[in-house]
Amino acid sequence: MSRLSEIAIRIEPPAAVGGLGGGVTAILSELITLLERLTDSQESGAIDLRSLPMSVDDLAELRRALGEGEVRATLDAEGVSAIRETKVPGVWWVEHRDRHGELMAELIEVTRMPQILMTASEEIATGARLLREQLALRSGPRAG
């Protein structure tokens, strides 16, 4: 056993409010507000799950409430990140892990596409330059 998460802990279920813990209800309510804002003003939003006093059971309840959507992306940069759309369109669950697999950040983003997935303009320009260099190498004089 080398990780805290491997130690089995029994956690009492939170007091049910209509089948959901109070914290989960508050987050779902906030997500509705963020989705309305995205629709009305195109403004994205996010909730930092690590900043909230949520138990493991609350998080599991929230995962169940949001469910799994159609899109899943894996980002491999300084560790693996899992980015997936929930069954609620526009609501993305984002987990960033470091090179050792430890959770660095856990967010719910309300957006059309998480910004970290989009390619930056300067990188597109770099991509074009790299391709030009490759073409130049191919069309240049060949030894022998």
Next chain:
Amino acid sequence: MPYSDTEVTVGEMLRRHGISRRGFIKFCTAAASAMALPPSMGVSMAEQLAHALRPSVLYLSFQECTGCLESLTRSFAPTIENLIFNIISLDYDDTLMAAAGEAAESARTKAMQDNFGKYVLIVDGSVPTGAGGAYCTAGGHSAVDTLREAAKGAAAIVCVGTCSAFGGIPLADPNPTQAWPVSAIVGDKPIINVSGCPPIPEVITGTLLQFVTTGKVPDLDEHRRPKVFFGNTIHDRCYRRPFYDEGKFAKSFDDEGARNGWCLYELGCKGPTTYNACATVKWNGGTSFPIESGHGCLGCSEPGFWDKGSFYAAQSTALWGKAGESSPREVLQLAAAAAAAGAVIGVASAGVSRLRQHRRAQDANEPESNGDN
């Protein structure tokens, strides 16, 4: 170790080390989370930092135990490796750097000359002034002289740890070396105090990151501590707070209340008057903090914490002077007066604690403890 490579932007340094833009956004998102900033700050912080020049940083260690540097080097997000090689140019740290003797001292002098007016000076440890400063010297120079010289060209001074911020343990009574905090020696530079014994590593790196990102001194409280980390008391954010509000207190470290995770106020927890981020940022990569481990807060990020009486006496007890100087009736009168001001539960529990001390002393038929043992 890179010396004075301050003409390179953070973004360029990241590219040199093979860290992608997305990898850096991840890093900044984690840092924003640790700093309790809005999640959207991660992306904008990454964009700003990528175009920022890496500041030269000098780390001076004076009358200290190296616990603060130990804490810093165990930072999880951002890690010290990222800080050293990507965000800042750490040009002098006599504990971490490979160079020693004249080579180390000349590196410091060169960094100060090359970056005069722009470098960040980190100070760890109090500054002894007794015996002409002879209690702490390096390279033939006293700590107080080295500090004064290094402060002249600093853009800002970051005091890491309670010793450099408030004097800490060296300043505690009887202060044999006549130790002082940096603010008592340097009066004409912006000073940011990151107190704690030691400070939380993410608070140290977060403060540096915030300074590098914005180029400005963050909003500070009356003790010059960044409000983003020191804006709330431990008590305000403690997960045991509901038990305090319900009047449920552990009476000893092994009773039923302790096992139930009740409030540790009566066992000396200084959470109500201690400003720090332990209850939210926590320690060891967000694993836990002292109260979560069953021990009260010592108040180590507050000025004079070492001279405020026993770590294990209820807080109000110390405020009311030595045990034995007030009778149980006086304690109840004080509690009643304070209750009228709204502090019902805490004061009442402190009164009970004092009564318990009084009763134990009577039972033992000996003078009461003064709460310092």
